[in-house]
Amino acid sequence: PNPFNPRTEISFELERAGPVRIRVYDIQGRLVRELATGAYPAGRHALVWDGRDREGRAAASGAYYVRLVAGDRVDGRKVLLLK
Numbered sequence: 431p432n433p434f435n436p437r438t439e440i441s442f443e444l445e446r447a448g449p450v451r452i453r454v455y456d457i458q459g460r461l462v463r464e465l466a467t468g469a470y471p472a473g474r475h476a477l478v479w480d481g482r483d484r485e486g487r488a489a490a491s492g493a494y495y496v497r498l499v500a501g502d503r504v505d506g507r508k509v510l511l512l513k
Contacts, residue, residue, distance in 0.1 A: 432509050432510055433509075433510035433511065434481070434509065434510070434511060435481070435492065435511065435512050435513055436480060436481045436488075436513075437478050437479060437480045437481055438478070438479055438481075438506070438509055438511075439476050439477070439478050440452060440476065440477045440478070440479060440496055440498075441474065441475065441476040441477075442472070442474075442475055442476075442498055442500070442505075443473065443474045443475070444470055444472050444473060444475070444500055445472060446472050446501075447469065447470065447471045447472050448469065448470070448500060448501045449467075449468065449469055449470075449501065450466055450467070450468065450469070450470045450475075450498070450499070450500045451464070451466065451498070451500075452464070452466040452467075452469045452477060452496065452497070452498050452499075453465065453496075453497050454479055454494050454495070454496050454497075455494065455495045455496075456467045456489075456492070456494060456495075456499065457492065457493050457494070457495070461484070462483050462484070462489060462494060463482065463483055463484050463489075464484070465477050465479055465496075470484070470500075471508040471511040478496065479484070479496070479509075481511050488510075488513075489511055491511055491512055491513045492510070492511060493510050493511075494507055494508070494509050494510075494511060495507070495508055495509075496508075496509055
């Protein structure tokens with residue numbers, strides 16, 4: 431769901447296996463959390479962001495940008511955390 435509280439699911443599909451990196455950034459472009467890094471098989475996948483930063487602290491309410499990099503594909507979407 432978007433907006434979400436306290437967690438949201440990030441789903442993606444890969445046409446072929448390969449490296450994937452999914453990161454969450456705040457609206458100033460600062461890294462908040464890395465959700466995935468590594469090789470994934472082809473197919474559908476889903477990860478959950480629990481609204482916490484890298485230190486395990488609850489992130490503030492506001493807009494965040496989720497960025498997926500998979501091979502030469504770069505995709506992103508805005509999510510809104512409301513408390």
